[in-house]
Amino acid sequence: MDGFELDHPVFDGDNHFYEAEDAFTRHLDPALGPRVAQWCEINGRRYHVLGGRVSRAVTNPTFDPIAMPGAMYDFFRGNPDGRNPLEMLSAREPIRPAYRDPTARLATLDELGLAGCLLFPTLGMIYEEPLSHDPEAVGHLFRAFNRWLVEDWGFNVDDRIYAAPYITLADPLWARDELTWALEQGARMVVMRPAAPVTTEGRKNPFDPAFDGFWSLANDAGITVVVHAGDSGISSNGYATDGFAATFSGGWKPSIKSFAIEQAIRDYLLSIIFEGLFDRFPNLRVASVENGAQFLPDLLKKLRSTANKMPGYWKDDPVDVLRHHVWINPFWEDDVDEVAECMGPDRVVFGSDWPHIEALPDPVAYVRELKNFSADDRRKILYGNVQELLSLRPT
Secondary structure, rough: OOOOOOOOEEEEEEEEEOOOOOOOOOOOOHHHOOOOOEEEEEEEEEEEOOOEOOOOOOOOOOOEEOOOOOOOOHHOOOOOOOOHHHHHOOOOOOOOOHHHOOHHHHHHHOOOOOOOEEEEOHHHHHHOHHHHHOOOHHHHHHHHHHHHHHHOOOOOOOOEEEEOOOOOOOOHHHHHHHHHHHHHHOOOEEEEEEOOOEEEOEOOOOOHHHHHHHHHHHHOOOOOEEEEOOOOOOOOOOOOOHHHOOOOOOOOOOOOOHHHHHHHHHHHHHHHHHOOOHHHOOOOOOEEEEEOOOHHHHHHHHHHHHEEEEEEEEOHHHHHHHHEEEEEOOOOOOOOHHHHHOOOHEOOOOOOOEOOOOOOOHHHHHHHHOOOOOOOHHHHHHHHHHHHHHHHHOO
């Protein structure tokens, strides 16, 4: 392919399911519906109601019909034809079985030439923030969601599909209990959003000692904590309309909302180093997925600058600590050479975001982006690194 042949499998580090319509309600006490999650119908279209408020974060949360995988590929490739991104989403198709059924997904992996994938939520990544005013309701929502997930998908399908239960830190005791349950169910990773959770005491730094119960268990179990892009509650401070669905709401013009994902993960990773989480828990592994990577050079500069200004604060070089404990899945359109220069090729994970509209339609085509890498480093990025993350490494 493009001058070289792969002699190893390709494992996709960022795939998604589209939630079943009862994903949040099947295991939710109906009496909690008005407080947590319900369905409603407005002008013939169904929406979730979260905490008593209609969520319009997704145009059609039933996902039927749905836009094709990679519908916005040309936009993220630089939009050579100068099209309005909304035009790219006009074509729809009935929902495919592979989006909701593990057996069908296995067949699709074969068709795509993939050995396997990590599987993450779609709606699940954006539903914590709308309920953040009620931390207990957040716990009810995601406990129900995770029971649906293990029931419909399981956490390991034939060693090829690894689904991640969602962890919220809104309640520190809930987080530890839920991680305990996930480990008992055979989870190889868990997923959370890059955000300071809202607890009963207000927003808290996720690396505050109040959450050490969760981080200690993750450390001791040796499970990877995936921090995946979602609704992190990043404020535009008046420069743009806030809300997850607001990026293109202004029509054909740029918005700083486009950079909210980068801000969220940059602040998260800076804080994880500033708070010394890896000093307290040296066995932790964290993977940043679908947060992009353009923020990395600036992040490393900020860490080095802080270290120079505060000599002696860290016993080890903070950049080295980051590189040891953190893996990065860049956007497929990012400069992967730059990412590898920042983190090292053994900390770069390929992920296509399939089948989302931002996805790489043909995931294996990503090999073209790795033309400057050695065969050994290509294998790490396309297969080996994610296999390392999937291996439990208990203390």
